[in-house]
């Protein structure tokens with residue numbers, strides 16, 4: 268009898284723990300790509316921003332927008348567009364270091380957080396990711412080869428920054444320049 272009670276209690280315990288993890292996962296991860304969703308990415312970025320502001324540790328932020336993504340959807344269909352988003356994440360994740368965080372902050376918009384990284388090093392990382400994305404492709408069920416690229420806006424924490432918004436503002440300006448300059452490029456906004 269005691270054995271039955273104990274095994275039932277254990278089974279309930281593990282089931283509850285599993286469900287709790289499922290819930291946590293759904294709250295923090297983007298359903299399509301499995302990357303941190305916007306809210307979770309912002310939480311992680313906020314944590315790193317506080318650390319940079321308090322201890323003066325370097326911190327870089329890149330915003331990435333897939334190029335002419337509407338064309339991919341229009342040409343190959345929304346499902347292939349979804350596959351491109353997933354492939355982009357896999358390729359980018361592989362080109363990043365373990366400490367870096369890739370988040371999906373919008374439909375075809377992503378952000379990369381690079382803790383303990385100065386601008387010069389971050390530029391190298393962003394350029395490596397850009398090249399990896401450019402070199403990647405996928406083949407559709409109909410045998411069509413789909414290539415894709417991304418534009419990158421990069422910035423780093425400055426001692427005068429009072430909040431994370433300042434970094435996003437600069438990164439967005441750099442991203443705009445990358446798009447205006449013809450896309451598939453890394454642009455930097457240092458101040």
Ligand SMILES: Nc1nc2c(ncn2[C@@H]2O[C@H](COP(=O)(O)OP(=O)(O)OP(=O)(O)O)[C@@H](O)[C@H]2O)c(=O)[nH]1
Nearest residue numbers: 332333334335336337338340345346348349374375
């Ligand atoms: N397949 C798919 N498409 C998405 C998703 N989220 C956003 N999009 C599409 O992404 C496209 C973004 O298009 P635009 O904002 O016009 O930008 P763009 O075509 O990438 O052009 P540029 O940013 O100027 O290079 C829209 O067509 C959205 O419908 C998604 O989850 N899956």
